Amino acid sequence: MPQRIVIVGAGQGGLQAAVSLRQEGHTGAITLIGSEPHLPYQRPPLSKAYLKTGDANSLRLRPRNFFEDQNIELLLSVTVTRIDPAAQTVEHSVGSVPYDHLILATGTSNLRPDIPGLDRALDLRTLDDAEALREAVSKAQSVAVIGGGFIGLEFAAVARAFGLEVTVAEAASRLMARVVSPEMSDRFLKLHRGMGTTVLLGAPVSCVTETGIVAGDVPVTADLVVLAAGVRPNSEVAERAGLATENGVLTDARLLTSDPAISALGDCAAFPDPTTGRLVRLESVQAATDHARLIARRLVKGDEASYAAVPWFWSDQADSKLQIAGFATPEDEAIVHPDGAVFRFDGDNLSAVETVNAPRIHMQARKLFAKHQRPTRDFLAAHEYEIASMLR
Amino acid sequence: MINVTYIQPDGSETTVTAQPGDSVMQTALNNNIDGIIAECGGSMACATCHVYVEGEWADQTGARMDGEEDMLDCAMSEMKDTSRLSCQIKLTEALDGLRVHIPEEQA
Ligand SMILES: Cc1cc2nc3c(=O)[nH]c(=O)nc-3n(C[C@H](O)[C@H](O)[C@H](O)COP(=O)(O)OP(=O)(O)OC[C@H]3O[C@@H](n4cnc5c(N)ncnc54)[C@H](O)[C@@H]3O)c2cc1C
Ligand code: FES
Numbered sequence: 001m002p003q004r005i006v007i008v009g010a011g012q013g014g015l016q017a018a019v020s021l022r023q024e025g026h027t028g029a030i031t032l033i034g035s036e037p038h039l040p041y042q043r044p045p046l047s048k049a050y051l052k053t054g055d056a057n058s059l060r061l062r063p064r065n066f067f068e069d070q071n072i073e074l075l076l077s078v079t080v081t082r083i084d085p086a087a088q089t090v091e092h093s094v095g096s097v098p099y100d101h102l103i104l105a106t107g108t109s110n111l112r113p114d115i116p117g118l119d120r121a122l123d124l125r126t127l128d129d130a131e132a133l134r135e136a137v138s139k140a141q142s143v144a145v146i147g148g149g150f151i152g153l154e155f156a157a158v159a160r161a162f163g164l165e166v167t168v169a170e171a172a173s174r175l176m177a178r179v180v181s182p183e184m185s186d187r188f189l190k191l192h193r194g195m196g197t198t199v200l201l202g203a204p205v206s207c208v209t210e211t212g213i214v215a216g217d218v219p220v221t222a223d224l225v226v227l228a229a230g231v232r233p234n235s236e237v238a239e240r241a242g243l244a245t246e247n248g249v250l251t252d253a254r255l256l257t258s259d260p261a262i263s264a265l266g267d268c269a270a271f272p273d274p275t276t277g278r279l280v281r282l283e284s285v286q287a288a289t290d291h292a293r294l295i296a297r298r299l300v301k302g303d304e305a306s307y308a309a310v311p312w313f314w315s316d317q318a319d320s321k322l323q324i325a326g327f328a329t330p331e332d333e334a335i336v337h338p339d340g341a342v343f344r345f346d347g348d349n350l351s352a353v354e355t356v357n358a359p360r361i362h363m364q365a366r367k368l369f370a371k372h373q374r375p376t377r378d379f380l381a382a383h384e385y386e387i388a389s390m391l392r
Numbered sequence: 393m394i395n396v397t398y399i400q401p402d403g404s405e406t407t408v409t410a411q412p413g414d415s416v417m418q419t420a421l422n423n424n425i426d427g428i429i430a431e432c433g434g435s436m437a438c439a440t441c442h443v444y445v446e447g448e449w450a451d452q453t454g455a456r457m458d459g460e461e462d463m464l465d466c467a468m469s470e471m472k473d474t475s476r477l478s479c480q481i482k483l484t485e486a487l488d489g490l491r492v493h494i495p496e497e498q499a
Pocket of ligand 1: 008
């Protein structure tokens with residue numbers, strides 16, 4: 001069992017790794033290193049409740065004394081600059097630490113496409129971003145959002161509720177196209193337009209100006225521009241250390257990188273999907289925390305099990321709670337059940353279930369995936385798409 | 393200061409203090425209470441913060457929120473009349489002394 005464990009990145013997954021290592025019984029040193037100045041906090045509320053309440057304390061995942069009590073060395077405002085895999089040390093902005101095992105939990109950064117004037121646009125990734133954005137929103141009358149994904153739309157819903165004039169510009173032909181079905185995209189398009197938000201589809205933003213943006217060929221006037229056009233994994237440090245990367249730090253099914261003394265988790269890790277074997281990188285609280293727990297069990301208990309957790313995700317937009325169980329790719333077929341649940345199929349197999357304000361079906365779908373992995377169309381048809389009966 | 397006692401499935405108890413406005417979930421995490429996972433951070437999206445409220449306290453903790461029952465119904469451990477999502481119980485002085493039981497399994 002490795003004695004000195006160092007975790008790079010003190011976000012959702014890095015914090016969970018530290019917590020789980022202690023819960024599993026690790027008695028050796030744990031060093032958690034994060035470049036942000038804040039105690040580890042959760043990001044999901046940044047585009048939801050936090051924008052309304054401004055309450056940063058409720059985002060905090062653990063209080064400061066937790067780290068002392070658990071004997072976890074927490075280095076904040078410290079950035080890891082280099083990993084030396086041969087010497088098993090990491091160098092950071094104020095020194096270096098040796099490790100027996102290293103966990104990379106560096107997350108992602110906002111994509112900043114090469115658009116003229118983009119430096120005028122605000123990001124929404126960190127607590128500091130959200131603080132600045134909250135302030136800017138309170139002074140603005142109108143806002144243009146670049147990107148119609150989850151974060152852009154959550155923000156748009158809050159801004160609209162504040163009474164701002166809101167325009168969302170999305171380059172693709174539908175909203176949240178990377179993850180949800182066309183049917184669900186459509187449903188949310190109606191929701192946002194119904195709230196009075198202008199949604200432009202197939203409208204890549206070509207520049208940000210003093211008066212707003214140009215989306216497609218359409219000039220949009222806005223006092224404030226928010227960038228939510230996706231992210232890229234923070235894998236440069238890993239790459240420079242010679243670790244294999246491929247849209248993220250590459251891992252095997254145990255979340256071990258190409259160096260057996262280094263694991264990777266969460267938003268920065270590209271790992272084989274347990275049901276299809278395809279390489280995926282998920283951006284969700286679920287993946288970050290389930291990854292962390294698996295790695296802790298391996299390091300402490302020697303449990304070499306492959307990662308097999310069922311993916312799930314949620315997004316709150318106005319009064320609609322979208323929940324997704326499983327994981328679908330954009331091409332997956334969609335079958336809409338009369339009660340509104342959308343069943344996605346990858347060939348003959350169920351890949352995901354999307355629901356809105358239907359937590360029961362969502363929870364049942366998660367149980368279904370845990371029990372049957374990839375149920376077939378015939379199986380679903382035989383049960384008339386009633387998940388409860390498939391669980392009996 | 394509000395005292396809250398968490399009782400593990402094996403009967404062992406831990407009493408901790410909380411501030412008004414904290415949730416029973418947040419209080420558990422702050423004090424490293426085993427068995428409260430709270431993956432979604434209180435968004436009512438995970439059901440890994442399930443507790444059973446003890447005895448007469450069940451009257452004090454109020455009614456379940458919209459959608460809470462559906463989540464509880466599908467939680468890993470059986471839903472009982474006293475089941476709550478601990479992220480949805482906000483602490484007030486009136487809840488000083490609250491006792492909650494942690495279920496066998498959360499995830
Ligand atoms: C606005 C917003 C809303 C979201 N909403 C949802 C939601 O509703 N549901 C959901 O499931 N997910 C949501 N997510 C995604 C979720 O927050 C992420 O998937 C999750 O935080 C990933 O955890 P992580 O540990 O991999 O990365 P992060 O939590 O991003 O943490 C990575 C940390 O590593 C630090 N770091 C990076 N490089 C270094 C270095 N070299 N040295 C030191 N530190 C470093 C970073 O500063 C960062 O603090 C949302 C994200 C955002 C931004
Ligand atoms: S913390 Fe997720 S439902 Fe309570």
